[in-house]
Every structure is written in C-alpha cells, then in structure tokens.
Amino acid sequence: MTAPARPLRLSTADADFEARFQQRLHWSADTDAAIEQRVADILADVKARGDAAVLEYTRRFDGLAADTVADLELTQADFQQAFDSLPAEQRDALRAAAARVRSYHEAQKKASGESWTYRDADGTLLGQKVTPLDRVGIYVPGGKAAYPSSLLMNAIPAHVAGVQDIIMVVPTPAKGSVATGGAGTEAATRGERNVLVLAAAYVAGVTRAFTVGGAQAVAALAYGTASIPAVDKITGPGNAYVAAAKRRVFGTVGIDMIAGPSEILVLADGSTPADWVAMDLFSQAEHDELAQSILLCPDAVYIDAVQEAIDRLLPQMPRADIIAASLNGRGALIHTRSMDEACAISNRIAPEHLEVSSHEPHRWEPMLKHAGAIFLGAYTSESLGDYCAGPNHVLPTSGTARFSSPLGVYDFQKRSSLIEVSQAGAQALGGIASVLAHGEGLQAHARAAEMRMRSE
Structure with missing residues (x-):
C-alpha cells in the first residue's frame, strides 16, 4: 500500500516560516x-x-x-x-x-x-x-x-x-x-x-x-x-x-552543468483545476525521491483542494512510492499573503521549472527574474516543455538559475574577438595603451604600441 503524501504546509504569516522554509529548500550537492x-x-x-x-x-x-x-x-x-x-x-x-x-x-x-x-x-x-x-x-x-x-x-x-x-x-x-x-x-x-x-x-x-x-x-x-x-x-x-x-x-x-535533483515550482492563483496542479507536482516528484515540488498560492482553500487531489490521484500512479517519498521529504504547499509575495519567494528559490498557473500569467511574468524555464498559463504543463514545446529541457537546478541558463546553441559555439586597427586608429589607441602599459611596468607592451605611432 502506498504511503500518503503530505507535503509540508507552510504559511508566510507564521513566525517560524523562514527557518522551516530554508530547511525544506536545503539540499547538499556534496558527492560521497x-x-x-x-x-x-x-x-x-x-x-x-x-x-x-x-x-x-x-x-x-x-x-x-x-x-x-x-x-x-x-x-x-x-x-x-x-x-x-x-x-x-x-x-x-x-x-x-x-x-x-x-x-x-x-x-x-x-x-x-x-x-x-x-x-x-x-x-x-x-x-x-x-x-x-x-x-x-x-x-x-x-x-x-x-x-x-x-x-x-x-x-x-x-x-x-x-x-x-x-x-x-x-x-x-x-x-x-x-x-x-x-x-x-x-x-x-x-x-x-x-x-x-x-x-x-x-x-x-x-x-x-x-x-x-x-x-x-x-x-x-x-x-x-x-x-x-x-x-x-x-x-x-x-x-x-x-x-x-x-x-x-x-x-x-x-x-554543460552539474545538475541536481529535478524541481518544479507552481505559482497558482486558484483558477486552475486542482487536479492539474497536483499532477504537475507529481510530474517532477516521480523522477526520484530527492526531486522537489513546491506550490505557492495566496488561497488557503485552494491549497486544501490540491492536497485533496494529491490524496485521490496518488494511488493511481505507477511510481506512487517515489512520488510520496519526494513530496514528504522535499515537497511544500506554501500559503502566501499575495501573488506578489509568491513571485518574490520564487525569485529566491530560482527553480528549474516555474509554472505560472494563473488566468493572467503575463501580469506576473515581468516580476519573475530567476528560473530555468517559465511556463505561462494553466494549459502549459511542464511536461510539454520536457518533450516537444521546443525550448531546451536541460535547465539549471539547485538555485543556479540565478546565474546560469538553459542548454542552447550558444553552449556549442565559441566566440573570438575580431580587431583590425587602422593606421589612424593606431595613433589614438597607441597613446592610451602606452600610458597604461608604462603604469603597469610592462615596457614592451608600451613600445609595441608606440612603434606604430607616427613620429612627429
């Protein structure tokens, strides 16, 4: 019999929210x-x-x-x-x-x-x-x-x-x-x-x-x-x-990158069917026990509905044991004061996959700075991005979306700077380079630039 899945329930209004939130986010990438x-x-x-x-x-x-x-x-x-x-x-x-x-x-x-x-x-x-x-x-x-x-x-x-x-x-x-x-x-x-x-x-x-x-x-x-x-x-x-x-x-x-466990963060305003959101949380939890699925929502009644959907749908899933272990160990259902606060928390998490499950996703998208991929609207399930939407599904995890990007064409290219200085340009640039090179104590650098300058 599959164990029940009880993601951690949090509220940003709770006095101990920050400590419990950080504890749930923690994952060590240290290799044995x-x-x-x-x-x-x-x-x-x-x-x-x-x-x-x-x-x-x-x-x-x-x-x-x-x-x-x-x-x-x-x-x-x-x-x-x-x-x-x-x-x-x-x-x-x-x-x-x-x-x-x-x-x-x-x-x-x-x-x-x-x-x-x-x-x-x-x-x-x-x-x-x-x-x-x-x-x-x-x-x-x-x-x-x-x-x-x-x-x-x-x-x-x-x-x-x-x-x-x-x-x-x-x-x-x-x-x-x-x-x-x-x-x-x-x-x-x-x-x-x-x-x-x-x-x-x-x-x-x-x-x-x-x-x-x-x-x-x-x-x-x-x-x-x-x-x-x-x-x-x-x-x-x-x-x-x-x-x-x-x-x-x-x-x-x-x-490309050192990937951690898979992650999904759902920002929900309560307008999407709860079953859809529950299944989206499952879609990452089924990867492995360390995967992380988090819901941020300002509607406590809707969060209850998502938990009910989790309870009802979980026994139907072939990988139910893995999903339950993931949700119990690393999942969270977080009640926020507003969608604005939910967006701010999302930026702190910098998730791999970010679903904006809202009837007005483009209102919130400009506020979202850090995510591997952003999925806009109720019909945009993360699984479509995994298989066939078009953008790359190789994404930064473990908060690295703060400074890194999805795999792309640019990962398979390199860039070389091109510089061709004209005779006139050598006169202007040579003087600048000469002063800076002498200041660094690199006289050969200075002379190389000075030799290309016309003598008066």
Whole structure:
C-alpha cells in the first residue's frame, strides 16, 4: 500500500516560516567521498589504458561483454533500423518533437549566434567571430530508464550550432538488474538497446555512438581512446558517478552543468483545476525521491483542494512510492499573503521549472527574474516543455538559475574577438595603451604600441 503524501504546509504569516522554509529548500550537492575516489580511479585508469579499461569497466558495471570497443559502437544503420521498427505513432511523435526543438534553436542561433563586425570613425574594425565546436560528447542516461527526449535536447542544438561530430555514449539499461554502485551504471547479463533512443539518434543527427556508460564513458570522451575520440565538450545528465566525473574532467573539456535533483515550482492563483496542479507536482516528484515540488498560492482553500487531489490521484500512479517519498521529504504547499509575495519567494528559490498557473500569467511574468524555464498559463504543463514545446529541457537546478541558463546553441559555439586597427586608429589607441602599459611596468607592451605611432 502506498504511503500518503503530505507535503509540508507552510504559511508566510507564521513566525517560524523562514527557518522551516530554508530547511525544506536545503539540499547538499556534496558527492560521497567513496564515489569521488572510485571516479578518480576510473578516470585515471581510462586515461592510462584507454580501450582496455573501457572494456573492463563496461563488463564489470554494465554486464556487457565485448572483445573490442568496436563491438560497443552503434552504427547509422542501427539508428535507422530502430527508427523504422517503431510504430508510426512513435515515429511521428519523434519527428514532430525534433522539428519543434530544431525550429526553436534555429531561431536562437539567429538571435544570438551569428558573427558581427563594425568599423568606428577612424576605420578600425571590431567585432566577434562565432564558430561551432569541432566535436562534442553527449551522455544519454540509461541505467534505470531510457531518455530519447534528453538525446533530442542535447544533439539538436549542437547540430544547429554547426558541430560536425556528435558522439553519443549511452549505457544499455538492463531488464531486472540491480545497481552495483560501481561506476553508477547497472549490472546485467546482457545489454538492452533502447529502440526509442536509437531512433532519436537517427532523427537528431548523431554522428557516432557507443554503448558505454558511467564514469568510464566520461573519461573516454574527455581523454580519448584508440576507438572513442576525444571531444571538446560533454553535455547531458547522469547520476552521481557521471556528475562527479564531469566535474573532474572540466578544464580538459567543457561541460554543460552539474545538475541536481529535478524541481518544479507552481505559482497558482486558484483558477486552475486542482487536479492539474497536483499532477504537475507529481510530474517532477516521480523522477526520484530527492526531486522537489513546491506550490505557492495566496488561497488557503485552494491549497486544501490540491492536497485533496494529491490524496485521490496518488494511488493511481505507477511510481506512487517515489512520488510520496519526494513530496514528504522535499515537497511544500506554501500559503502566501499575495501573488506578489509568491513571485518574490520564487525569485529566491530560482527553480528549474516555474509554472505560472494563473488566468493572467503575463501580469506576473515581468516580476519573475530567476528560473530555468517559465511556463505561462494553466494549459502549459511542464511536461510539454520536457518533450516537444521546443525550448531546451536541460535547465539549471539547485538555485543556479540565478546565474546560469538553459542548454542552447550558444553552449556549442565559441566566440573570438575580431580587431583590425587602422593606421589612424593606431595613433589614438597607441597613446592610451602606452600610458597604461608604462603604469603597469610592462615596457614592451608600451613600445609595441608606440612603434606604430607616427613620429612627429
């Protein structure tokens, strides 16, 4: 029997609100020391032994035996075969989702991802050159479930940005397996290739793919092996082992972000059916026990209705135990004095997903500064953003939306400054640079600028 779900009830009018609110928000991103040491050992071993280490860890942690890494590589024919084998409904859904994601990121590229230059009055050219990364690695989770949507959200913006080589690594989820705790993937007697993931790779334009997961996959992408090419950046979510590995290889390669548990914050004015809001809270809680679902609302009667909907709908959910654990451990239903106060609290939380479940969402949207993605109006469920609305679903978590952004085309591009100083410009700029360089004690800098100035 499923345990009841009782998110913490809070009111901003309570004297102890602040302390209880902060306690509910707290989540530690510290990685277990044993995981860190295991990951460090795996990274060092893959860096030293390459393919041999990848094969050993894939056999040990994934239960997938292979003689060579070539046996772990998926081909374009595998992708197309997987796509062709799907029911028409799934093929159409993949194509439609991919088209919307691609359209959004193409618009993003036009808005912010093009090179530009201008010349000032003395003819000096200044500007910025935007170029794509040469090769990126995409980690697609596969230990407990398969996520074709994650593949689309990582591969398509890379493709739109102009990346030529998109290398996918994906553990092969095992039916009936149990986690070993080794490198963060799951043990099995054989690997199970998920058809939807392979079909998504076909639709999204993945270049190469390997059935390798865990810290060893991150190491192979970062350092390169005889069979798996080194990349310039690694994106995509994973468990604690993958996150620890990404953190350690940053600097050798770029990474997107270190993601924490999934989050949803619903700002409700009481006009949306309570069942809808309850299910939206479930949609994040079902990810795992550490996911966080919070409701902010100025209507206490409506909050009661949402709790009643939670009680009624929870037994219908296949992942009811996970939802209950998440809501009981990290969920909250918060009664605010007003929607204005709810917006202010939302900015403090800086949630990954923010739903403005109101009959006038555009009234409140200008007040919302910090969120990974903002979903406006009662009909805009967060789940649509996860799969097919178009904007990227790889979003900052754990309050990092205060200073970081969703994954996008810009994550797969780099920018080089362009400077072409004219002869006339060298006369004006040279004097400025000379004074500042002498002030810093860098005489060669000063002389280099002075040599280009006309002598009187």
